[in-house]
Amino acid sequence: MILIKDITNYMERLAPLSLQESYDNAGLIVGDPSEEVKGILCTLDCTEAVVEEAIQSGCNLIIAHHPIVFKGLKKLNGKNYVERVVIKAIKNDIAIYASHTNLDHVEGGVNFKIAEKLGLQNVRILQPKKNLLKKLVTFVPVEHGQKVLDALYEAGAGQIGDYKNCSFRVEGTGTFRPTGGANPFIGTVGQDEEVKEFRIEVILQAHQEYMILSALKKAHPYEEVAYYLSNLENDLAQVGAGAIGSLDEALDESSFLQYLKDAMALSTIRHTPLSGKKIQKVAVCGGAGGFLLNDAIRQGADVFVTADYKYHEFFDAENKIIICDIGHYESEVYTKELIISYLSEKFSNFAILKSQVNTNPVQYF
Numbered sequence: 001m002i003l004i005k006d007i008t009n010y011m012e013r014l015a016p017l018s019l020q021e022s023y024d025n026a027g028l029i030v031g032d033p034s035e036e037v038k039g040i041l042c043t044l045d046c047t048e049a050v051v052e053e054a055i056q057s058g059c060n061l062i063i064a065h066h067p068i069v070f071k072g073l074k075k076l077n078g079k080n081y082v083e084r085v086v087i088k089a090i091k092n093d094i095a096i097y098a099s100h101t102n103l104d105h106v107e108g109g110v111n112f113k114i115a116e117k118l119g120l121q122n123v124r125i126l127q128p129k130k131n132l133l134k135k136l137v138t139f140v141p142v143e144h145g146q147k148v149l150d151a152l153y154e155a156g157a158g159q160i161g162d163y164k165n166c167s168f169r170v171e172g173t174g175t176f177r178p179t180g181g182a183n184p185f186i187g188t189v190g191q192d193e194e195v196k197e198f199r200i201e202v203i204l205q206a207h208q209e210y211m212i213l214s215a216l217k218k219a220h221p222y223e224e225v226a227y228y229l230s231n232l233e234n235d236l237a238q239v240g241a242g243a244i245g246s247l248d249e250a251l252d253e254s255s256f257l258q259y260l261k262d263a264m265a266l267s268t269i270r271h272t273p274l275s276g277k278k279i280q281k282v283a284v285c286g287g288a289g290g291f292l293l294n295d296a297i298r299q300g301a302d303v304f305v306t307a308d309y310k311y312h313e314f315f316d317a318e319n320k321i322i323i324c325d326i327g328h329y330e331s332e333v334y335t336k337e338l339i340i341s342y343l344s345e346k347f348s349n350f351a352i353l354k355s356q357v358n359t360n361p362v363q364y365f
């Protein structure tokens, strides 16, 4: 029996909730985490029509990219579409889960899906986040060093870019005196002790802290484990906003625009003036990505594919880059496919469906 919390825990292995922006509301918005999952419906937006589709298709969990509840709800009487969606979901025992800016911020998330659609190579995060890395230092008797290190690696510590099992250690002498109440692994209560120990250092992501400290305490032989945990200011290259990569072959501008239109199934592209240069390096950001323009320029992107650009913001391209606004819905609609393929890798005992509702509130005439 698979429970809703099994699904949400699995989603959060890809996109931990702690990586969402402070203004966001990703997570389980409606529903009981201990209910059994009967079917999952994946959507970009959770509208009333999508809840109806879930009812009709026997799905009791909707996974959306955009959180239906974004601000506080003070009354629940159905006066707007947000309240009506929540009421309809609760009445019909349907849970709603959202994976939003946390899914934007990870490798393999929304922007990597856009990059995949565009066939980009060597894709990486455009604006890596800071203050998400920590350093753990611990002291372990030499003969237990490898066991403790293995446990730390297993819990996710020691990953730097494409390298696993990264650590540093030096050998030295640890000193301590067990006092009354202690039950020391080495030494005797009331006597000073000296032990050959490794000082082991590993790096970890902030959201892994609990898992890694638990693993440390479990694998370490001492009853009182000595460790320091400190925050690092390093960028975390694997987490952040937007993505950047390269086309296999440079295209002239109008060929690129046609390619973009076909790859993302667009009816229209709003873009800044063309300059006659070839397009090879492409920066992307699903939804409103204007805040990343300078990162895209600095990293040499020829074009920036995003959405939600306003008139005056287009001037910021300054002939250094071509801004392509492809529409918010159009830029993120393939997130449905991303979620379905991720869930399908692990779960096969119930239907995982793609919503057929076009939730785009913007229409073109």
Ligand SMILES: [Zn+2]
Pocket (backbone or CB within 6 Å): 066, 286, 287, 288, 328, 332
């Ligand atoms: Zn969006």
